[in-house]
Amino acid sequence: MPTWIQLVFLACGVCFILALKGLSGPKTARNGNLIGAAAAVVACIVPFFWTSLHLHHVPLILAAIVVGTIGGVYGARTVQMTQMPQMVALFNGVGGGAAALVALLELNSVIDAGGHDSWFNLAATAFTIVVGSVSFAGSLITFAKLQDLMTSRPVVFPGLPVLFGGAFLGAVVLAVLLVNDPRMWIGIVLGLLGLLIGVLLVLPVGGADVPIVISMLNAFTGLTVAAGGYVLSNVLLLIAGTLVGASGTFLTLLMARAMGRSVANILFGALKGGSTLGSGEASDRPVKSVTPEDAAIMLAYADRVIIVPGYGLAVAQAQHTLRELVDVLSARGIEVDYAIHPVAGRMPGHMNVLLAEAQVPYEQLREMDDINGDFKDTDVALVVGANDVVNPAARTTPSAPIYGMPILNADEARQVIFMKRSMRPGFAGIENELLFEERTSLLFGDAKDSMSKLLNAVKAL
Amino acid sequence: MILSESVVWLTIFVLSVFVGIEVISKVSSTLHTPLMSGANAIHGIILLGAIIVTGTTDNTVAVIVGLIAIVLASVNMVGGFVVTDRMLQMFVRKRPAKAAESDESKAA
Numbered sequence: 001m002p003t004w005i006q007l008v009f010l011a012c013g014v015c016f017i018l019a020l021k022g023l024s025g026p027k028t029a030r031n032g033n034l035i036g037a038a039a040a041v042v043a044c045i046v047p048f049f050w051t052s053l054h055l056h057h058v059p060l061i062l063a064a065i066v067v068g069t070i071g072g073v074y075g076a077r078t079v080q081m082t083q084m085p086q087m088v089a090l091f092n093g094v095g096g097g098a099a100a101l102v103a104l105l106e107l108n109s110v111i112d113a114g115g116h117d118s119w120f121n122l123a124a125t126a127f128t129i130v131v132g133s134v135s136f137a138g139s140l141i142t143f144a145k146l147q148d149l150m151t152s153r154p155v156v157f158p159g160l161p162v163l164f165g166g167a168f169l170g171a172v173v174l175a176v177l178l179v180n181d182p183r184m185w186i187g188i189v190l191g192l193l194g195l196l197i198g199v200l201l202v203l204p205v206g207g208a209d210v211p212i213v214i215s216m217l218n219a220f221t222g223l224t225v226a227a228g229g230y231v232l233s234n235v236l237l238l239i240a241g242t243l244v245g246a247s248g249t250f251l252t253l254l255m256a257r258a259m260g261r262s263v264a265n266i267l268f269g270a271l272k273g274g275s276t277l278g279s280g281e282a283s284d285r286p287v288k289s290v291t292p293e294d295a296a297i298m299l300a301y302a303d304r305v306i307i308v309p310g311y312g313l314a315v316a317q318a319q320h321t322l323r324e325l326v327d328v329l330s331a332r333g334i335e336v337d338y339a340i341h342p343v344a345g346r347m348p349g350h351m352n353v354l355l356a357e358a359q360v361p362y363e364q365l366r367e368m369d370d371i372n373g374d375f376k377d378t379d380v381a382l383v384v385g386a387n388d389v390v391n392p393a394a395r396t397t398p399s400a401p402i403y404g405m406p407i408l409n410a411d412e413a414r415q416v417i418f419m420k421r422s423m424r425p426g427f428a429g430i431e432n433e434l435l436f437e438e439r440t441s442l443l444f445g446d447a448k449d450s451m452s453k454l455l456n457a458v459k460a461l
Numbered sequence: 462m463i464l465s466e467s468v469v470w471l472t473i474f475v476l477s478v479f480v481g482i483e484v485i486s487k488v489s490s491t492l493h494t495p496l497m498s499g500a501n502a503i504h505g506i507i508l509l510g511a512i513i514v515t516g517t518t519d520n521t522v523a524v525i526v527g528l529i530a531i532v533l534a535s536v537n538m539v540g541g542f543v544v545t546d547r548m549l550q551m552f553v554r555k556r557p558a559k560a561a562e563s564d565e566s567k568a569a
Contacts, residue, residue, distance in 0.1 A: 024488035037542035055516035068535025076543035095537030101530035246481030348493035356551040
């Protein structure tokens with residue numbers, strides 16, 4: 001490899017470090033992302049000017065890049081902000097799939113060259129094939145869960161742990177075989193086993209935990225790319241993949257901590273039968289339902305109101321109307337804040353993105369730890385399209401899948417208004433005791449529709 | 462003393478692990494989603510590997526598989542950076558108002 005190319009790759013590696021650094025601060029995030037994008041583009045142009053590589057099939061390669069770019073840009077530009085988590089999962093999955101294919105091709109050329117390679121190189125190849133496939137299949141399942149193409153509840157069947165263990169063991173045995181005697185069929189079977197492991201890994205994960213799994217699979221793909229870099233003797237892939245693998249693993253742990261869960265519990269909790277509590281069905285226990293006019297009076301004559309926004313708000317596209325309502329209430333001298341749970345929406349930080357889109361002032365968005373002490377002095381907690389993040393079962397019911405997750409103390413407010421479409425439980429699939437309490441009123445209907453009625457009723461007072 | 466090649470690779474790997482953890486250790490939960498998405502785009506660099514393996518083989522099946530890998534990797538890389546930028550635009554939009562406020566307070 002010519003020295004200039006090695007130096008370009010070094011510079012790109014440094015840019016990726018700066019990109020991650022930038023992305024972790026609000027002021028620098030956008031520039032960080034642009035630095036990363038610029039470095040990636042430069043790195044991918046290099047092979048076309050790398051004369052000693054004698055790159056063949058250039059027109060085909062360029063055409064494939066154009067196809068992928070159009071697909072990527074189209075997906076990224078048209079996706080609704082509410083559906084962004086599954087988009088990230090999808091992008092991650094195809095990256096993992098690409099890494100697995102690259103490793104298979106490299107295996108093919110090693111075999112063509114006589115099948116002699118260092119054992120470590122072959123082990124890294126096997127790792128890339130398996131983990132890349134895990135990431136691909138796992139991400140597709142997370143996509144299906146978030147996109148409601150399949151149930152978001154944990155899917156468990158009796159033989160699952162045995163099948164999973166068998167697939168895992170089989171992959172290890174085949175990887176050892178591959179190291180001793182590289183053959184193409186072993187590589188392909190490894191890829192298929194990887195796909196099976198990926199599916200089995202994600203099926204038992206409940207909907208509320210899927211974001212953490214996306215982050216974990218993201219780290220997996222990073223490590224896959226790092227191993228691929230070793231196999232291809234490409235230092236930039238090694239650096240970039242390792243950076244993502246390490247930061248992704250750390251981010252996964254941070255997110256799990258924000259939800260008060262361990263990663264092991266998220267992945268394997270359902271296998272122990274931990275989430276049998278969730279029925280996924282609506283209950284017919286009595287609740288107190290109110291009209292928008294009643295709710296308007298409760299809000300308009302309060303001194304302090306806290307809004308708890310959830311995914312349902314975003315799905316109904318009611319965030320703009322909500323902001324108007326808050327403006328009207330503020331104009332009446334009422335102190336109003338938004339309480340943002342770290343995992344409100346479908347991903348940590350997702351709600352901040354959605355409310356920022358509706359131009360809610362940043363100062364009104366208060367994080368959980370900051371606002372939780374305020375609920376006991378609050379007259380009305382208005383819960384819009386949220387459920388699990390205010391479910392007291394997280395504190396009181398050890399058998400609940402969300403047990404241990406820190407929640408917003410909406411139950412400490414003097415009155416709670418839930419705006420809900422129906423009595424169906426939240427994403428975690430469990431009933432919320434708070435709905436049946438004396439102080440709780442329910443305002444049924446589509447969030448956007450109810451919100452406009454509520455807004456008009458408040459204006460009329 | 463010259464390091465053996467595998468030790469060089471190991472060194473780069475270990476140091477990158479520490480850098481990867483260190484650079485994001487102070488991230489606020491607000492930015493978890495864009496950070497994950499940005500990191501996701503960075504591993505799209507596998508596109509570079511896909512281009513090299515595809516361009517250095519003449520086996521027809523291998524070329525076809527390689528082209529598929531290139532399409533997938535470019536979706537990952539390009540889509541990843543674009544969607545991250547879209548998310549971050551929303552965080553940036555309100556900053557001018559904030560900056561104006563702090564300017565005013567400075568002026569006062």
